[in-house]
Amino acid sequence: MSAGYGGAAPTGVSKNIAVLAGDGIGPEVMVETVKVLKKVGELYGHNFTFKDYKVGGAAWAATEAAGETPSHLPAATLAGCEASDAILFGSVGGPVDQQHEPQWKDCEKNALLGLRKRFKLAVNLRPSKVYPFLSHLCPLKPSIIGTGVDMVIIRELVGGIYFGEHKREGDKAFDVMEYTVEGIRKPMTFAFEAARLRRKKVTVVDKANVLECSRLWREVAREVHKGYPDVELDFMYIDNACMQVIQKPSFFDVVATGNMFGDILSDAASVLPGSLGLMPSASLGDGLHMYEPSGGSAPDIAGKNAANPIAQILSGAMMLRYSFQLEKEASAVEAACETVLRSGKLTGDLLEESERKNAVSTSDIGEAVVKALTA
Ligand SMILES: NC(=O)C1=CN([C@@H]2O[C@H](COP(=O)(O)OP(=O)(O)OC[C@H]3O[C@@H](n4cnc5c(N)ncnc54)[C@H](O)[C@@H]3O)[C@@H](O)[C@H]2O)C=CC1
Ligand SMILES: CC(C)CC(=O)C(=O)O
Numbered sequence: 292m293s294a295g296y297g298g299a300a301p302t303g304v305s306k307n308i309a310v311l312a313g314d315g316i317g318p319e320v321m322v323e324t325v326k327v328l329k330k331v332g333e334l335y336g337h338n339f340t341f342k343d344y345k346v347g348g349a350a351w352a353a354t355e356a357a358g359e360t361p362s363h364l365p366a367a368t369l370a371g372c373e374a375s376d377a378i379l380f381g382s383v384g385g386p387v388d389q390q391h392e393p394q395w396k397d398c399e400k401n402a403l404l405g406l407r408k409r410f411k412l413a414v415n416l417r418p419s420k421v422y423p424f425l426s427h428l429c430p431l432k433p434s435i436i437g438t439g440v441d442m443v444i445i446r447e448l449v450g451g452i453y454f455g456e457h458k459r460e461g462d463k464a465f466d467v468m469e470y471t472v473e474g475i476r477k478p479m480t481f482a483f484e485a486a487r488l489r490r491k492k493v494t495v496v497d498k499a500n501v502l503e504c505s506r507l508w509r510e511v512a513r514e515v516h517k518g519y520p521d522v523e524l525d526f527m528y529i530d531n532a533c534m535q536v537i538q539k540p541s542f543f544d545v546v547a548t549g550n551m552f553g554d555i556l557s558d559a560a561s562v563l564p565g566s567l568g569l570m571p572s573a574s575l576g577d578g579l580h581m582y583e584p585s586g587g588s589a590p591d592i593a594g595k596n597a598a599n600p601i602a603q604i605l606s607g608a609m610m611l612r613y614s615f616q617l618e619k620e621a622s623a624v625e626a627a628c629e630t631v632l633r634s635g636k637l638t639g640d641l642l643e644e645s646e647r648k649n650a651v652s653t654s655d656i657g658e659a660v661v662k663a664l665t666a
């Protein structure tokens with residue numbers, strides 16, 4: 292696993308991609324992403340094979356309908372992922388008020404956390420920036436945006452409170468947060484490596500005024516920092532960070548943080564590009580990586596061809612870069628997305644309420660990105 296892209300540009304590569312579209316808007320944005328990636332394969336002479344597998348509530352329904360024990364993460368899906376060169380993941384989960392229904396209960400835990408654990412996807416990259424020519428999409432004042440809002444959150448992804456013991460004892464409930472030095476060192480080292488390729492600053496976001504785990508994060512940060520004297524290191528509490536990311540976003544370059552804090556902070560940071568629909572992510576393991584948008588299944592807009600597919604498409608671009616070392620192709624996809632956004636073709640999430648009548652559809656954006664690739 293490396294923060295750099297490195298190596299000579301490969302030509303004519305053959306890759307198997309496991310496609311786990313999941314629930315809600317997942318299948319809608321995934322269709323557009325696969326369209327874009329197929330076009331990349333065609334234009335640059337690569338052979339990408341896409342194989343679909345069920346995950347989440349969709350997998351539960353399919354296994355139940357087939358008379359099998361219902362599962363959010365069937366064995367066939369895991370086997371498909373194991374046989375692949377990279378996993379493209381959509382989103383999982385049902386409406387937020389239906390978490391108790393059997394199809395949705397523990398869906399995210401079983402499916403998404405299951406995959407992250409199974410493939411040791413310890414480092415999650417969530418870039419967030421204000422594109423200078425798209426700053427009108429950011430709801431913050433121009434004086435706050437200034438110039439150069441460009442941060443990346445490096446989130447630890449297989450530890451912390453999401454993976455600790457969850458327990459109910461009568462009137463009490465427990466969720467245990469636990470970290471080891473080794474579990475922290477991996478994302479921390481990645482953060483320093485990434486900072487070296489950027490503006491050379493790491494901000495560790497934690498709650499070290501209260502949590503012992505956060506104190507351990509700081510110890511590891513200081514230890515890793517010794518190997519990177521050219522990189523500046525500072526610390527910030529999570530509550531303040533949620534405010535500063537909106538109030539003074541240009542402060543941040545690389546953020547290194549734990550699983551839950553990174554989850555929360557990355558949703559807050561989606562305000563910078565303008566929407567969760569513009570927030571891609573890469574979840575890096577030791578060999579196999581998974582690419583997933585930062586947002587969820589958005590049940591409020593699912594099934595309407597209204598979701599913004601750019602986060603999923605940009606996650607696909609990250610796959611080209613980090614799993615296949617196809618930097619030129621990744622940059623081409625990013626440039627095509629920028630062209631489409633710049634052209635004013637926008638889904639509803641990027642428009643004011645009064646402007647939503649002008650929103651274009653999920654598939655319009657996918658087709659426009661394909662067209663921009665060939666222009
Ligand atoms: N990685 C995953 O699979 C995740 C799954 N979830 C699950 O998703 C479900 C909904 O959770 P919420 O808290 O509502 O979070 P969410 O991220 O699904 O939606 C929050 C808001 O952002 C909007 N949004 C998200 N992605 C968008 C896109 N691509 N285009 C346009 N608008 C977009 C939604 O319409 C909604 O208004 C739950 O079941 C939750 O557990 C939540 C986060 C991550
Ligand atoms: C199940 C959640 C931890 C998923 C999520 O919100 C995320 O990864 O951003």
Ligand SMILES: [Mg+2]
Nearest residue numbers: 554555558585
């Ligand atoms: Mg989240």
